[in-house]
Amino acid sequence: MASTTFAQGPFRISAEVQNPTERKAILVLHRDWIGNEEEYELTLNNDNRFSFITKITDIAYIDFYYADQSFHFWIVEPNDEISIRFDTKNFWKTLQVAGQGSEKGNYYTEHQQKFEIAQDWEKQVEKWRKEPLKKYFEKLDQEQARQLAFLENYQNLSQTFRDVRKADIVGAIQNYKVELLSNNQYSNLPLDSIRNMLKLEDIPAAAQAASLEYGNTYLNLVDMLIAREAERKKKELTETEEYYFIKGLYTKKQISLELAERLLGFKLKNMIDANGIPTKVLNASYDYLGLVQNRDYKNYINQLVNLQRNFVKGSPAKAFTLKDIDGKEVSLKDFNGKVVFLDFWASWCGPCIYDMKFTEKAKTYFKDKDVVFIQISMDTESEWREAIKLYDLKGINLRVDDNGTLIKNYAVTSVPSYFLIDKNGNFALSKTIDPSDNEGKTLIQQIEEVLNKEE
Numbered sequence: 001m002a003s004t005t006f007a008q009g010p011f012r013i014s015a016e017v018q019n020p021t022e023r024k025a026i027l028v029l030h031r032d033w034i035g036n037e038e039e040y041e042l043t044l045n046n047d048n049r050f051s052f053i054t055k056i057t058d059i060a061y062i063d064f065y066y067a068d069q070s071f072h073f074w075i076v077e078p079n080d081e082i083s084i085r086f087d088t089k090n091f092w093k094t095l096q097v098a099g100q101g102s103e104k105g106n107y108y109t110e111h112q113q114k115f116e117i118a119q120d121w122e123k124q125v126e127k128w129r130k131e132p133l134k135k136y137f138e139k140l141d142q143e144q145a146r147q148l149a150f151l152e153n154y155q156n157l158s159q160t161f162r163d164v165r166k167a168d169i170v171g172a173i174q175n176y177k178v179e180l181l182s183n184n185q186y187s188n189l190p191l192d193s194i195r196n197m198l199k200l201e202d203i204p205a206a207a208q209a210a211s212l213e214y215g216n217t218y219l220n221l222v223d224m225l226i227a228r229e230a231e232r233k234k235k236e237l238t239e240t241e242e243y244y245f246i247k248g249l250y251t252k253k254q255i256s257l258e259l260a261e262r263l264l265g266f267k268l269k270n271m272i273d274a275n276g277i278p279t280k281v282l283n284a285s286y287d288y289l290g291l292v293q294n295r296d297y298k299n300y301i302n303q304l305v306n307l308q309r310n311f312v313k314g315s316p317a318k319a320f321t322l323k324d325i326d327g328k329e330v331s332l333k334d335f336n337g338k339v340v341f342l343d344f345w346a347s348w349c350g351p352c353i354y355d356m357k358f359t360e361k362a363k364t365y366f367k368d369k370d371v372v373f374i375q376i377s378m379d380t381e382s383e384w385r386e387a388i389k390l391y392d393l394k395g396i397n398l399r400v401d402d403n404g405t406l407i408k409n410y411a412v413t414s415v416p417s418y419f420l421i422d423k424n425g426n427f428a429l430s431k432t433i434d435p436s437d438n439e440g441k442t443l444i445q446q447i448e449e450v451l452n453k454e455e
Helices: 102-117 121-128 133-152 159-181 191-197 205-210 212-233 239-251 257-275 279-291 295-309 350-365 381-390 405-409 437-454
Strands: 009-018 024-030 038-043 049-056 060-066 069-076 081-087 096-100 321-323 329-331 339-345 371-377 396-399 417-421
Touching: 009 024, 009 060, 024 049, 038 049, 069 102, 069 159, 081 102, 096 102, 102 121, 102 133, 121 133, 133 159, 159 191, 159 205, 159 212, 205 212, 205 257, 212 239, 212 257, 239 257, 239 279, 257 279, 257 295, 279 295, 321 396, 339 350, 339 437, 350 371, 350 437, 371 381, 381 396, 417 437
Parallel strands: 009 081, 339 371, 371 396
Antiparallel strands: 009 049, 024 038, 024 060, 060 069, 081 096, 321 329, 339 417
């Protein structure tokens, strides 16, 4: 099997927008499939251009958004220096890509034209589903061969790109098979039969793990195998049992180390995000850190573990001082002797806004108690002020820059994020429930338990 090696270096992208309708564009960078995506707001200058540069250590994926136009999950490589040019009146027909790495952009634009605009292959899948199973799978395999043959026409692409892009094509198409085979009607189908039905091709292990689509297909395949294991045991597997089940696929040499690192890392991240770092999750994390060879994955999970250990019940909450809507300084220490509910949110976050109506129920319930609700926005100041007015947000409203020290201290990697702090200034819980859970009743119960323990 051929190997796929990754380098490191700068990635640059610039753009010229003709007939602009907005002054800003959005670039989303996916460095890998365990760490969080990075979103950058790019402002057009007076010449209707923008530029962006960052360092990437491996291949990465980008999404680009301008007004109502966008492209998604384009692979980029270290040392790419691409420039794009388009007219907003006809984005895809006028989109031009030039510079180092432009061959990839040209491939993507022509693939878009052939497989999504001229003949939308994903819409064809809906028609093929009506065919008998064997015929449906044959149609999918034919489409896969067609797209792989199209990729082979591009001789100036790096081997790394070709391997990962091949994995994307295979993953996206074979995933339709996995979705169908996950239905209960195929629950007795032997695993060997499933493997024979999946045409996963000969793809280097590094490319399997780096590919968005190939990795997603294996996540779905593993979910199917976990569901079968649960049925065999007549009980749902815990998340840590699921972790060790996936590890078992690696130790049995059914998946590569590189793919195991990605699947296990993704599983661990979700476990930690959902549950904090209880003992079983901590033990699984240490197991992973002893197994993983990918430096970025190891560093990310290690950082996540160390940060979460700071939030263990009874550990001191980090102090902060921020300004409220009137410019008055507000500090966490101002509320010593009270239970504090912290809500990190943003105006563009739908779940944040949805949760707030249930937070209001809790505020009303505890209005005569020693409980304080603090809402900390990660918006710009103008967006923050507008949102407070728009949503009629009462109580203590503060704002913090999204890359500020407070965000790092509280390891806020996504919003909404919630914390419950006791009267002594310590974290009352390792994981605070979302306000919308059980229409606010669960949060009220959590807060009551903290109050009762201290009264």
